[in-house]
Amino acid sequence: MSRILTIFLLLCLPVLQSCQQQPAAKPLVISTIKPIQALVYAIAGGDGGPLEIHQLLPDGASPHHFALRPSDMRSLGNARVIFRIGSGLETFLDKPLANLPATTQVIDLSQANGVNHLYSRSTHTDRADPTDTEQHTGHNEDLHIWLNPQNAIAMSREIDSALSAIDPAHAAQYHTNTQQLIQQIAATDARIRQQLAPFSHRPYLSFHDAWQHFDSHYGLSFAGAVTLDASRLPGARHVLDIRKIIEKKQATCLFQEPQFSPALVKTLVEGTGIKLGELDPLGMQLPLNGGTYITLLQTAADAFQKCLENGTQ
Numbered sequence: 001m002s003r004i005l006t007i008f009l010l011l012c013l014p015v016l017q018s019c020q021q022q023p024a025a026k027p028l029v030i031s032t033i034k035p036i037q038a039l040v041y042a043i044a045g046g047d048g049g050p051l052e053i054h055q056l057l058p059d060g061a062s063p064h065h066f067a068l069r070p071s072d073m074r075s076l077g078n079a080r081v082i083f084r085i086g087s088g089l090e091t092f093l094d095k096p097l098a099n100l101p102a103t104t105q106v107i108d109l110s111q112a113n114g115v116n117h118l119y120s121r122s123t124h125t126d127r128a129d130p131t132d133t134e135q136h137t138g139h140n141e142d143l144h145i146w147l148n149p150q151n152a153i154a155m156s157r158e159i160d161s162a163l164s165a166i167d168p169a170h171a172a173q174y175h176t177n178t179q180q181l182i183q184q185i186a187a188t189d190a191r192i193r194q195q196l197a198p199f200s201h202r203p204y205l206s207f208h209d210a211w212q213h214f215d216s217h218y219g220l221s222f223a224g225a226v227t228l229d230a231s232r233l234p235g236a237r238h239v240l241d242i243r244k245i246i247e248k249k250q251a252t253c254l255f256q257e258p259q260f261s262p263a264l265v266k267t268l269v270e271g272t273g274i275k276l277g278e279l280d281p282l283g284m285q286l287p288l289n290g291g292t293y294i295t296l297l298q299t300a301a302d303a304f305q306k307c308l309e310n311g312t313q
């Protein structure tokens with residue numbers, strides 16, 4: 001009997017040793033959208049760092065209308081920290097977050113110390129004359145806050161603080177990474193300010209007013225937003241109305257976003273002489289790495305320059 005027990009223990013010993021040597025699971029940190037994930041990635045040290053970092057919304061998903069899957073709910077329940085912009089942007093998260101364990105920390109980065117707050121503009125020029133409306137509603141905050149680099153710096157400090165709190169053993173690493181990221185953002189900000197200064201008086205239009213934090217920071221001239229439903233073709237009357245707006249505003253450039261068909265937009269502006277550009281506030285097509293946020297800013301600046309320079313077509 002004792003011999004059988006000895007053999008059994010000898011067979012099990014390697015298994016037990018293997019279990020003891022397994023490293024503890026990394027703390028899970030979740031970001032809702034790619035611009036937040038880009039900051040977290042840089043501060044946490046990427047995929048090989050001491051934290052497991054996960055982006056909740058896949059590239060291309062709308063933060064306004066996302067539907068959580070069961071696997072998403074499990075991830076949220078296992079997270080130590082969840083970073084989001086705020087309820088006004090990721091509204092779909094309000095109820096799920098209310099049911100999370102008390103150990104899960106939810107951080108609204110729009111409330112980070114130092115974030116510049118702007119309110120939504122009354123800018124749909126085919127609905128009202130902007131000269132007869134207030135500049136903001138007074139109620140709806142524009143939560144595209146990451147498009148102002150100063151806000152990104154404030155958010156980075158908040159992320160650094162939260163990561164250091166849940167993983168104090170690596171706090172020095174997070175502080176160092178944050179300072180490097182802030183220096184990179186500041187240098188990019190200064191470069192973009194010089195880059196876009198010559199185009200400050202050339203008005204632009206868009207189909208979606210997502211760029212207030214960017215254009216107000218860099219002194220660009222926003223002429224208004226025109227209404228376009230990406231899910232259906234506009235009627236002949238709507239096409240005519242949009243063309244009249246383009247002529248009235250004497251805008252140099254009209255920006256679309258990836259969800260709009262290029263052929264559709266080209267049909268709308270054909271014959272107007274306005275240049276077309278494309279902006280992506282979420283950086284959907286950018287690869288995720290330590291420089292993703294910097295690339296998002298610079299890509300936007302290059303798009304503005306390309307569309308605003310040289311006047312009309």
